Structure formats: C-alpha cells, structure tokens
Amino acid sequence: MWTAVTVSDRLQDVQAIRDVVACYCRGIDRLDFDLVRRAYHSDGVDHHTGFDGTVDEYISWVSRSLDYLAGTMHFIGNHHVDFVGDDIAISETYVMATHWGKPGTDERANFTTGARYVDLMKRRDGRWAIAERWAVREWTRPDVFVAPEQPGPRGTRNADDPLIVLLKRFGL
Template identity: 80%
Template sequence: MSDRLADIHAIREVVALYCRGVDRLDLELVRQAYHSDGIDHHTGFDGTVDEFVPWLAKSLEFLVGTMHFIGNHHVDFVGDDVAISETYLMATHWGKPEQEQTNFTTGARYVDHMERRGGRWAIAERWAVREWTRPDVFVAPERPGPRGRRDADDPLSVLLKRFGL
C-alpha cells in the first residue's frame, strides 16, 4: 500500500507542477508534466505537447496572471505503470482592466491518462474538461506588498534561487 501512496503523491505532484508552470509562465515546467509524446485536449486545442506548449504561451501572453487551485484528486490504477487521474480545479485568469474578456474564473477537471516510464510519472494524455466559466471584475491592490510575478523576480523564484534550487 505504501508504494501506491507514493505513486498517488507523485501523480498529484505532476498536476501541481503543471499548474505552477502555467501560473508562473514557466513553460519548461509545463512541458515536464508530460511525456515527450504526450497529448493534450483543451478548450480550443487538440494536439501534441510540442504543439500545446507554444499554443499555451500564445494564449497566456495577453494575460497578466493566472492562479490554479487544485481540489479533489482521485487516482485509479490500471496495472503498475498506468493510472487515470481526475483532479478538480478552479482557475482564475486576469488581464489588463481594459481587457474585460480576459478576466474569468473557470471550474474544470483534469482527466489524465498517466504513465510511469523510466520511473517517472507524467501525462500521456490530458482532457481539460471545462465545467463552467464566469466573468470576473478585478480591482487594484488595496496596499503595497508582495505581488505575484511571471518572471525571475517572483518571490518563489527568488527564494528557490537563494537556496540553489
């Protein structure tokens, strides 16, 4: 059973890695979440990971930021090295104030065909299933303080670099 718990944890880490990559605009992290021959099905996209990453970069370039919250997560194993992972999430997207159409939150599920290859769990095929979307209105921060960034000056990036990670 402990091996299965380690597998579940590793699979959940793949999902978290993907979300961090999107939110920090670190497309190499996004790519790492997939096997090299991985397939993705998103709203407006179907194709290989090599096609998905540039499509995602273009989709995110007009946004100021995104934030993914991972919720319920369940894994069904199909043998030792294949699993079906379902992850509930909410993802908020925001652009500049004049770009109202870019400000929305969506409820979705990642339905992932995961495989362990060479000891590494990663996405073989993903369906990003959108359940609902609602428009959002964003306001300026109420006070000065730390803000998320999508570059090397983000507090997480600074801290990771400080410790050589």
C-alpha cells in the same frame, strides 16, 4: 501486468501523480513552460478548450494564449487516482483557474473557470507523467478585478516573483 504492490508503494505513486499536476499548475501560473513540459511525456497529447494536439504544439499554443493575460492562478481541489496495472493510472483533478487580463484588454479576459483534468498517466523509466490530458471545462464566470488594497508582495511571472527569488537563494 499487475505485481504485488504495497500500500506504501501505491501512496508514493499517488503522491508522484499529484506532484505532476501541481507542477503543471505552477508552470502555467509562472509561465515556466519547461516545468509544464516536464508534466508530460515527450509524446504526450493535450485536449483543451480550443486546442487538441501534442505537448509541443500545446506549449506553443498556451504560451501565446497566456501572453495577453496579466496572470492566472490555478487551485487544485479533489483528486482521485485509479490504477490500471502498475504503470498506468487515470487521474481526475478538480481545478478552479482564475485569469485576469492586462490593463486595457478585453474584459472577457477576466474570468474564473471550474474544470477537471482527466489525465492518462503513465510511468516510464520510473517517472509518472501525463500521456494524454482532457481539460474538461465545467463552468466559466466573468470576474471584475480591483487594484490592490495595500502595498505588499505581488506575484509576477518572471524572476522577481517571491517563489523564484527564494528558490534561487538556495540554488534550486
């Protein structure tokens, strides 16, 4: 059912949906699976390359899949939201995700992929989250990684990551 929605309300909805996608990417890159889980409704479904199932099954699968990697970095590009009523939306987000393996792993673990997250988003109890996701892979290319050129801050997937350190400093 449609109700009168102001431009301000709709912009807030679009931002809330974008935040869901951004939090999902942060969760995957930092191995924060509670954050990944929060991107989905509890009965959410995910369709990825090599996986189809519930959000709980997805968390189990993706955590094992990412364990052999040294890191990932998801970059969000174009994002469009089509609303289907007040509490249902279809979100399409372009993503480039780089994956790199731990030393000694198969070189095929080093790749960048271009994909689209096609998400059925629903607002329940005032919260937008993924009800169903299709991670549509468009292309993949192999990558060659080199050692860091200079000492300096490096990302980690644990409590030593600069983001986590800063968030904890302020009690977040």
